[in-house]
Amino acid sequence: MNKVIILAGSLLLSVSLYAQVNYHITGKVPTGYPASIATIGYPNDGKYMIDSAIIKSGRFEFKGVMARPELAEINLIIPRPAGARSNRSGEDKSPSMKNIIQLYMDGNIAVAFDSDGNGSVTGGGNEQKVFNEYMIRIIEEGKNDNNKGMDFFRQNVSQLIKQHPDSYVSLDMLEIFAGVIQPATFEPMYTGLSKRMRNTPKAISWKKRLDEAKKFDVGQPSVDFTANDQGGKPVSLSSYKGRYVLVDFWASWCGPCRASFPELINTYNQFKGKNFAILGVSLDDNKELWLKAIETDSLPWDQVSELKGASSDVAQLYNVTQIPQNLLIDPNGIIVGRNLTGKSLDEKLAKLLN
Numbered sequence: 001m002n003k004v005i006i007l008a009g010s011l012l013l014s015v016s017l018y019a020q021v022n023y024h025i026t027g028k029v030p031t032g033y034p035a036s037i038a039t040i041g042y043p044n045d046g047k048y049m050i051d052s053a054i055i056k057s058g059r060f061e062f063k064g065v066m067a068r069p070e071l072a073e074i075n076l077i078i079p080r081p082a083g084a085r086s087n088r089s090g091e092d093k094s095p096s097m098k099n100i101i102q103l104y105m106d107g108n109i110a111v112a113f114d115s116d117g118n119g120s121v122t123g124g125g126n127e128q129k130v131f132n133e134y135m136i137r138i139i140e141e142g143k144n145d146n147n148k149g150m151d152f153f154r155q156n157v158s159q160l161i162k163q164h165p166d167s168y169v170s171l172d173m174l175e176i177f178a179g180v181i182q183p184a185t186f187e188p189m190y191t192g193l194s195k196r197m198r199n200t201p202k203a204i205s206w207k208k209r210l211d212e213a214k215k216f217d218v219g220q221p222s223v224d225f226t227a228n229d230q231g232g233k234p235v236s237l238s239s240y241k242g243r244y245v246l247v248d249f250w251a252s253w254c255g256p257c258r259a260s261f262p263e264l265i266n267t268y269n270q271f272k273g274k275n276f277a278i279l280g281v282s283l284d285d286n287k288e289l290w291l292k293a294i295e296t297d298s299l300p301w302d303q304v305s306e307l308k309g310a311s312s313d314v315a316q317l318y319n320v321t322q323i324p325q326n327l328l329i330d331p332n333g334i335i336v337g338r339n340l341t342g343k344s345l346d347e348k349l350a351k352l353l354n
Contacts, residue, residue, distance in 0.1 A: 021125070023105040024063040027074070028112045031058050035076035035099065035113075038062075042072035042105060052077075068200075069106035069127040071172050075099065076113060102135075104128045104169070130169040134160050150177075158189055166194035171203060178206050180322050181213040182338060212319040218338060222247075222329045225314045227281065227304035230291055235304050237279065240329070244276045244336075244352060246345075247327045249320050251283040251309075252293035257324040261297045263342050268301055270346065274353040275331070277301065283323060285309035 027038055038060040041050045045067070053060040055076075076099035101119030103109060104127040113119045121128065138156055153176055161170045170193060177186050187210060190203070197203055216222070226236040237247065248264070250257035268278055278301035284290040285307050294303055306312050314320075318327070328337030328348065337348050 020065050020067055021069055021106045022063075022065050023069075023107060023109065025061060025074075025103070025105070025109045025111060027053075027055075027060040027062075028110070029055060029058050029060075029076065030113070030115045033058065033076075033113070033115065034078045036079055037077040039075045039077060040072050041075075042066075042070045044070065064105075066105055069104045069125060069168050071102060071131070071169075072105050073100060073102050074111060074119070076117070102131075104131055127168050130160075130164050130167045134169060134173065154185060154189075158192070161189050161192040165192055166196055168197070171197045171200060174206075175202070178209075180325055180339060181206070181209050183210060183214045183217045186210060186213075209319070209321075216318055216327065216335060216338075218335055220335050222327065222333045222335055223317060225317055227306050227314055229302065229304050230294065235279070235302060237329075238333075240277055240279065241333060242275075242331045244331060244349070245329050246276075246278045246340075247318075247329065248278055248280050249283065249315060249318075249323045249325045250280060251323060252286075252289045253284070254323050258293065258297055260324060260341060261299065264345075265298070265300065267346055267349070271349050271353060274349075276349060276353060279304065281305070281312075281314055283309055283312050283315055283320075 025040070029035055036055055037052050038055055039050055039052045040062050041048060043049070051062060053062055078099075099113055099117035099119065101111060101113075101121060103111065103121045104124060106125035106127055107123065109124045109128065110122045111119060112122075121132070134156070137159075141156070142152070157170075157173045157176065160167075160173055164170050174186075174189055174193070177189065186206075190198070190206060190210060193203065198207070214220075222237065224236060224238045226234050229235050237245070252258075264278070268276075280294075280299065280301060280303040282290050282303065282305035284293075284305055287305075287307055290303075290305055290307070293299075304314075306314065312320075324341075325339055326341075327335055328340055328345075330336045330352070336352070337345075340348055
């Protein structure tokens with residue numbers, strides 16, 4: 001009897017591990033609408049897939065089998081008129097790809113677009129119901145001008161996970177915060193997921209990165225490093241001991257990094273005489289471009305680079321996989337802030353230095 005029970009349990013486990021979901025999406029567009037093709041994009045086994053279907057008599061469909069319900073995006077493609085120029089030149093202002101709707105690929109789903117390109121979804125499985133509920137809340141609360149930025153999304157994703165810890169929607173929406181993991185923000189949401197969700201490949205990879213990020217979280221000691229400045233002179237982080245120092249990871253090719261510099265220059269000028277310094281750590285691999293960016297952007301603080309690009313030892317030491325990022329370190333070498341910018345950085349420094 002025990003052998004039978006064990007075998008039955010093994011079969012159930014096998015079925016649950018390799019369960020798949022079928023989807024059948026039927027689409028409808030108004031008669032005479034100029035869209036000729038519908039595309040659907042979705043993640044699948046670590047890749048992003050795009051399928052297409054010809055729209056015939058205002059109808060199209062997609063169907064198949066997935067390992068799990070995936071968040072997909074359907075686009076209607078409107079062909080450019082003969083001889084029309086590409087949008088990239090700025091001469092053709094009408095988009096060639098519009099009419100977008102998102103949905104979870106699970107079960108029988110009906111998609112309908114109206115003459116203005118607005119889409120609606122009916123049917124689908126439980127994940128679609130959870131996604132609808134989440135998006136309605138985001139749209140409604142987003143109408144309030146005070147509900148903007150990452151804190152707004154953090155609150156809503158936290159609420160989503162609390163209400164639906166075993167949903168793929170919760171897992172997928174948490175990915176917003178998985179680019180640069182901030183443990184204080186990310187960990188409470190991550191641990192709120194069900195065991196089943198935490199055991200998905202995506203969540204397992206996040207856990208490894210979370211553990212690495214916690215090594216350099218607020219309250220942890222910094223680790224010394226040495227790299228050369230523009231003139232080839234070695235500069236060590238430990239040489240800033242006794243001062244507050246912002247270690248700023250950037251590169252000449254990083255648009256968001258350089259867009260933040262005017263604000264950071266204002267911060268530097270405001271606090272530079274108050275036991276505060278900035279050490280820029282560039283992930284460039286081309287010295288000429290690095291030096292030109294420093295000059296063009298008029299960066300007044302110390303700069304170092306190993307000129308190894310993404311293979312920078314300093315970046316790997318601090319688990320920096322995306323930029324911009326920064327660390328605020330106190331006079332004793334303890335990390336007191338991470339990824340502070342603009343007003344939040346100014347307020348933190350004012351509190352510490354004044």
